[in-house]
Amino acid sequence: MTTNTKATETEVAQQLFEAYQTQHALKMADFETAVADEDAAYRVQAELTALKKQPVGGYKVSLTSAETQKMFDAHTPLYGAQVASHFLAAPAMVRLGQLMAPLVEVELVFKAKETLSATDSLTDLWHKTTVAPGLELPDSRFADWFPSLPKNLVVADAAVGGLVVYGEEHDTDQRFDSVDAVATVNCRLTHDGRELKTGTASEVLGNPLKSLHWLVGKLAEQGKTLSAGQRVSSGTFVLPPHLTAGHWQADFDQQLGAVVLDVSHD
Template sequence: MTTTTTETETQVAQQLFTAYQTQHALTMADFTSSVVDEDAAYRVQAALTALKQQPVGGYKVSLTSAETQKMFDAHTPLYGVQVADHFLAAPTTVRRGQLMDPLVEVELVFKAKEDLSTTDSLTDLWQKTTVAPGLELPDSRFADWFPDLPKNLVVADAAVGGLVVYGTERETAELFASADAVATSKCTLVHDGGTVKTGQASEVLGNPLESLKWLVGKLAEQGKTLTAGQRVSSGTFVLPPHLTAGHWQADFDAGLGQVALDVTEA
């Protein structure tokens, strides 16, 4: 991957950063020819991350199911950098106005206990991480983005990164009997006491640890390492609904527990 950012890519990153700061949405049609391929999209994302001038807290992985890949005309996942203060410990309250056009996803959030390597197997990752139940709130700087935003613009826009709310973190290898067992966990997404969606971990590339492994490999291709202490929102169990005001929670089996979030309008 060429790391030199073109003038056009720098301009796109600046426009995304301005939208991020002002919450004035961009029109996707104005940018479809500005980000020519996935490598260009990751260069824009890197420039956008630099403009934020905040420590990186980890990553989110998107397009981890056949359904979402088809929606965005993609054949592989993609990732977005998440700044540290966009990972929130549950329970927490979020103002709807903090975000632009958010959705809500149910995910497993892994945290690396040590630097992760491309030589790590799923069993290695199972042993080298903690895991927590998570609610991710993907958001975009482009208007009317879901599900029509072109894949390269998804990547450029930090993989439509918003906020990640995570519950109690436990040793992955203590919670699950094996790496394969991670794929069996199930969840129920609840809003104001009513069930919205149910899902299971196998929707995430067959096993969320596969998503983590993919990310480690993709970062390595770009000369980066997933380092100790960084978190990864690994992919949604369900096709996400729009985030609305009220009490949201995700209830997980397998001893994961629940993660709760209150959303206010103001």
């Protein structure tokens, strides 16, 4: 990596941070050649995370279905680090003005009960985590980002991280009889009482625990670990609608319960 390349990556991170602070959206066309590849994108993301000067509360995993991978011309998932203050316990209240161009995703949110290792099996992860129903609100610092934002810019922009709302947390191995059972969760997403979407956990790499497993391995490749207390929004069950003001609720079966989010106009 040359000095000029490093300077470019640092500049991209700074511009993303300024957009994050001011909510003035960037133009994709201005950054088409600024991030050379996925490795560069993760370096930009790391610099962006450092600029926020907040503890990392966990991660979000994106592109966990064949449909979303095709939309972004990708063949693997990707992740974004999320600051702790962006994980909200349900019931939550959010102002539209807190975000720029958010969507709504229905997810399972895992929390590490101890440090997770790249050598952990799916069964290990089943024992070492809690699980909660979740709503993720992906957002981007780029204008007109969905679904046309290039994959490397998605990664650089903290995997278009916004907010994650999570419901009641349960030991994963107590809520589910087996690893395979995690894939059978169904959900129903409503807005102001009207059903918008239904989905199933198997949309997430076949099983959301596989998404968590991928993340732990990817972090290990980069010399990072998923530590006790950190949460992971593991991937959406549904193609996301746009977030609007009103009452949002996601109801899950398997005794996971519901996640409630109220969004105001201001």
